[in-house]
Amino acid sequence: MQTSEPILLIMAAGMGSRYGGLKQMDPIGPSGEVILHYSIYDAKRAGFKRVVFLIKHEIEADFKRLVGDPVARHMEVRYAFQELDKLPAPYTVPEGRKKPWGTAHAVLCCAELLDAPFAAINADDYYGPSAFCTAYEYLKGAKDDEKARWMMVGYHLRNTTTANGHVARGVCSADGDGYLTGIVERTHIVQSSDGPLYTEDGETYHLLPPDTLVSMNFFGFTPSCVEVLRRAFPVFLAEEMPKNPEKAECYLPTVVSREIEAGRASVQVLQSADKWYGVTYQADRPMVVDAIRRMTDSGLYPERLWE
Numbered sequence: 001m002q003t004s005e006p007i008l009l010i011m012a013a014g015m016g017s018r019y020g021g022l023k024q025m026d027p028i029g030p031s032g033e034v035i036l037h038y039s040i041y042d043a044k045r046a047g048f049k050r051v052v053f054l055i056k057h058e059i060e061a062d063f064k065r066l067v068g069d070p071v072a073r074h075m076e077v078r079y080a081f082q083e084l085d086k087l088p089a090p091y092t093v094p095e096g097r098k099k100p101w102g103t104a105h106a107v108l109c110c111a112e113l114l115d116a117p118f119a120a121i122n123a124d125d126y127y128g129p130s131a132f133c134t135a136y137e138y139l140k141g142a143k144d145d146e147k148a149r150w151m152m153v154g155y156h157l158r159n160t161t162t163a164n165g166h167v168a169r170g171v172c173s174a175d176g177d178g179y180l181t182g183i184v185e186r187t188h189i190v191q192s193s194d195g196p197l198y199t200e201d202g203e204t205y206h207l208l209p210p211d212t213l214v215s216m217n218f219f220g221f222t223p224s225c226v227e228v229l230r231r232a233f234p235v236f237l238a239e240e241m242p243k244n245p246e247k248a249e250c251y252l253p254t255v256v257s258r259e260i261e262a263g264r265a266s267v268q269v270l271q272s273a274d275k276w277y278g279v280t281y282q283a284d285r286p287m288v289v290d291a292i293r294r295m296t297d298s299g300l301y302p303e304r305l306w307e
Contacts, residue, residue, distance in 0.1 A: 003048060003169055004116055004117070004140065004183060005050060005117050006047075006048060006049070006050070006116060006117050006118060006119065006120070006135075006136055006139035006140055006142075007048075007050045007052055007114060007115075007117070007118035007119070007139075008039075008040070008043045008048045008050065008051045008118070008119050009051075009052045009053070009054065009107065009110055009114070009118050009119065009120045009121070009139070010036055010039070010040070010051065010052070010053050010054065010121055010122075010123050011054050011101060011103060011106045011107075011120065011121070011122055011123060011207070011217075012036065012053055012055050012063070012067075012123035013054050013055050013056050013082035013106060013109075015023075022171055026279065026285065028279070028285065028288050028289045028292055029292050029296075029301075029305065030292070030293060030296055030303050031303055031304045031305070032069055033292075033305050033306075034066065035068070035123075035124060035125070035126055035277075035278075035279060035288065036067065036123045036124070037071070037305050038126055038292065038301065038305070039121060039123075039125075039126065039127055039132070039158050040071055040075070041301065041305045041306075042127070042128070042129045042131075042132045043119070043132045043136070044075055045073060045129070045132075046129070046133045046135070046136040047056050047130035047133075047136040047137075047140070048119075048132065048136055049074065049075055049283045049294055050078070050116075051071060051075050051076065051077050051078070052077075052078045052079070052080060052113050052114070053068055053077065053078070053079050053080070053116075054079075054080050054081070054082055054106050054109060054110055055079060055080075055081060055082070056082060056083070057081050057083070058083060060079070060081075061078070061148060061248065063095050064079075070305075070306040071102075071306065072262065072295075073306065073307060078113050080109050080110040080112075080113055081109065082100055082105070082106055082109045083096075083109070083138070084100070084101070086105070086108075086109055086111070087101075087237070088230075088234050088237070089232065091234070091237050091241075094241065094246065095245075096126070096243035096245075096246050098246075098247050099246065099247050099249070099296075100249070101233075101250055102249030102251050102252070103120075103217060103249075103250075103251055103252035103253075104229050104232065104233055104250040104251060104252045104254070104255050105233060105250055106252075107221075107225065107226070107229055107252060108226070108229045108230065108233060108244040111226045111230075112226075114223055114226055115219065116223065116224060117139040117140070117142040117221065117222050117223070118139070118220070118221055118223075119135045119136075119169045119218065119219070119220045119221075120217070120218070120219050120220075120221065120252070121138060122216070122217050122218075122278075124278055124280070124290075125216055125217070125218075125276060125277075125278045126276060126277035126278065126288065126292075127153065127216065127218055127272070127274065127276065128272060128275065128276070129274070129300070130216055130272050130273070130274055130276025131270075131272045131274065134153065134270040134272075135151065135153060135218070135220050135270065136158060137235065138151045138220055138268065138270065139151070139220050142220065142222050143222065144222050144224050147263070147264060147265055147266050148221075148222060148224045148225065148228065148264060148265040148266070148306070149222060149266055149268075150158060150220060150221050150222065150225065150256070150258065150265055150266070150267045150268075150270070151219070151220035151267060151268045151269070151270055152172075152180055152215060152218065152219050152220070152256075152267050152269055152270070153216070153218040153219075153220075153269075153271075154172055154174075154213045154215065154269045154270070154271045154272065155213070155214055155215075155268050155271075155272055155274075155276055156210065156211050156212070156213065156214075156218050156273070157171075157189075157196050157208055157209070157210055157211070157212040157213075157214045158167060158195075158196070158210035158211065159167065159273075159274070159275045159276050160214055160216060160276040161196055162191070162192050162280055162281065162284050163191055164280070164281040164284050165190070165203050165280065165281050165283075165295075166188045166190045167190075167278075167280055168185065168186065168187040168188070168189070168191060169185075169186055169189055169191050169214040169215065169216070170183040170184070170185050170186075170211040170214060170215030170217075170251075170253040171183065171184045171186050171198075171208070171212055171213075171214055171215075172183075172212075172214060172215055172269065173213075174213060174269045178268060178269050178271075179266055179267060179268055179269065180256070180260060180266075180267035180268075180269050181260065182246070182260065182261065183253040183254070183256060183257040184257075185213055185251055185253055185254060186198040186200075186208075188200070188202070189208070190205075192205075194207060195207055195208065195209070195210050196208045196210060196212070213269070213271070214278060215253050217252065217253070219252065219256065219267075228253060228255065228259060228264075228265075232250070232255045232258070233250055236248075236250040244276040265300060275291075277291050277292075
């Protein structure tokens, strides 16, 4: 039975290879909160009542104790699990493959729990309160018609980079009515004195305007997204996996962009002026801790989120 009550899907299965540990469970708040606790808190006060955590079985006990259980006292919490061998027939895991299959596969692993419009976010990003307010207002009335009617929260690139290394961002284009026309995944963006730069080969760098609209993997979908992904993921496995069997990933923004190009979906861009914070690298952590401390002191968040 479907319900219209929007769901918050949090993709927390990544092991944080660049960060050097389970960054999803690294305390950064004044009372031991992890970064995704702030996303959930912002989502709750925006109106979300249901949370789905996508994790791995290996971290289930620790994740529930440190992250999920405090939230479960205030919201409905469900769990899904991302595993390498969750593949459609006849595909099998290539020898040597350890890397997850990407964000499109992550959402597919939650398919049975996505019975309503849902927002999908990363576990290691701080998005800011306004993103959840606009997302909830959109999703509580979201319905498909001749197209899938989805949304995305867009950020200015200048608010989403780190001085401690490179980041991956989906560089977006939108039409005059605020609808997404395409996303190009840039997997290596760095800060410089001239502004943000990206490279595709590690040698030649190209300048990006600081106000470039980028995706932070904050999307809002109707349940039709699940069927779209069920069609798209086998295509990825057939076309891309043979080229790079150990590391190829099926990106959610790539699937979204292809649906737009095919005329099967429209994606309304809800822009946020909030500053992103994230713990991509260990060196990012002190900056995030300081930012959360300042926001707590200003009254944006209580000292203890889940009392």
